[in-house]
Amino acid sequence: MEEATGAGTETGAGEAGAGAGPGGGLDSGLLRKRVVGFLREHVLPCEDVLDAGGPKADTVLRGVQEQARREGLWAVPLPVELGGQGLDLARYAAYAEAEGASDHGPAALGSAPLLDVLMLRRHGTPRVREEWLPRVVAGDLRTCYAMTEPGVPGTDPVATTTRADLRPDGSWRLTGRKWFTSGAAGADLVTVLARTDGASPDRDGLSLFVVPTTAPGFRVVRELPVLGASGAGGQWEIAFEGVRVPGDGLVGERGAALTVAGERLQLGRTLRCLRWLGQAQRAFDLMAARAVTRTGSRGPLASHQLVQAHVFESLLALRTARPLVHEAVALLAAGADAHVEVGLAKVAAARTLQQVVDAAIQVHGAAGLGPDTALPALLRTGRAARILDGPDELHITSVARRVLRGYA
CATH class of the missing domain: 2.40.110.10 (Butyryl-CoA Dehydrogenase, subunit A, domain 2)
Structure with a gap:
């Protein structure tokens, strides 16, 4: 698939809430750049194979995972005692956005089972924790x-x-x-x-x-x-x-499923938001690269005001959604109530992904509808995002009710 090579000035814009890398030994900016480079070199070229599934996809994914281990990027946010690197949520946020540029990024880097690992480490029985969790973190069990x-x-x-x-x-x-x-x-x-x-x-x-x-x-x-x-x-x-x-x-305890599920719900939604931002950024980079490299009889697309409007509106959406998502991250990392912030972030990130991908397809023209870019897949993700983890309507009404209670 065609990919932007410049990575744009926006690629590094989402580092609020990040700090040192795994074990405190890496600068957050360096870690994020390493993840971006890893995806570009090892994951994005394999997306067609990975999307297709089957034995070939499994073989390719295993190879990419081994490369992640060699580069010290495996299981970065997972618990140290289970074989991960223990990066906390506040510092993982920028990493999660970068790895989320591809649907296969979390699996390739060993972050995909984070929610299940945290849930089973806290609520699983000793046999589950001892027999299965280390193998999940190692990538042997999915x-x-x-x-x-x-x-x-x-x-x-x-x-x-x-x-x-x-x-x-x-x-x-x-x-x-x-x-x-x-x-x-x-x-x-x-x-x-x-x-x-x-x-x-x-x-x-x-x-x-x-x-x-x-x-x-x-x-x-x-x-x-x-x-x-x-x-x-x-x-x-x-x-x-x-x-x-x-x-x-x-x-967990018999009859306590909703309590256990509730613990993972806000974190899960926020992780999705971070990954959707990564995919929106990817679409933005593709759009910007197309605008400056595509030239017609009336000059480069980048010189057209309507194309500039697509770029502006997409950048505005990204710059508006990103702080909302990272505000939710900061509250969750601090153990504070984040129901309103997570609801705002979820709706904003989903809308942003759909909006930016749609604009990128418009700038690409017919090329954006075919198999040579990631845009059709990103568009499907963007539309599904407004339903997954609760439809927009659920979050809109839930946030509004919580806010209005403060005025009663």
Whole structure:
């Protein structure tokens, strides 16, 4: 795919909230530049293969991951005691934006399982922590997280119909179906939300379980192409058909799923925002490079006022969204309440990605619609971003209600 080579002056603009690198031994700017260079050299040239999935994609990804290890960029934000480098959230933010320029960046650099690792380290049983977590951090096991169900609004988890029934021997029998589970077809472990007690709308009867995908009764039903496109790390529908889960597969306390899930929710949304900023920046760089290199009978595109308007509006969107996202990062890193800031950041980052990619496609013309740039894939991500992790409408109403309560 065609990529911008100049990386623009905007590429380094998102370093608020970053500090020293892994172990405190790297300058944040240097670390970010290393990540940008790593993606450009090792990940972006392989995107077509990685998008296609299959054995070839697995082989290529393993090779890229080995290169990340050799360059000291593997598992940077993951806990040190499990084999990561322990970079804290405040310092990870700029790194996350840079690695997020490609959907495959987090997997290539070993950051992808961060949310699952933090959840299972805190709430998993000793067997899960000792047997599986080091292998997840090492990249030997891949994880996914299954909450959303067909016919059940993803914003209403109390309506979950997947059930886990306690057996006399202390194990659980898990039955149900989930969909839009990212990366499920290639995962080794899945954390699944199920009802163990009561009925909807009871919030205290939901529990989480971690299940090996090799367990009898686990089945990948089908891939769910997003806006018509498939992808190796895409969305999947999965089924649990009487899966037996040992008692120590319970994550956290019985009935406490929403508490455990809530701990990861704000961080997960913020990480997505950072990665969406990275992808918006990538689209901006492509647009700017196209504007200055494409020349027609009326001169370079960059001399046209309407093209300049696309550049201006895209830059304005990026410069407006980025501080909102990093404000959310700073509050989360400080352990403060960030519900309003995360809601603002999520809507702003998703809108920015969609807006900037759309402008970049317009500047590219027909070339922006075809397979020679990353823009079609980025456009699909931008549109999906306004639904994933809660639709815009959810965040708009939630933030407004919280703000208005302060005026009551």
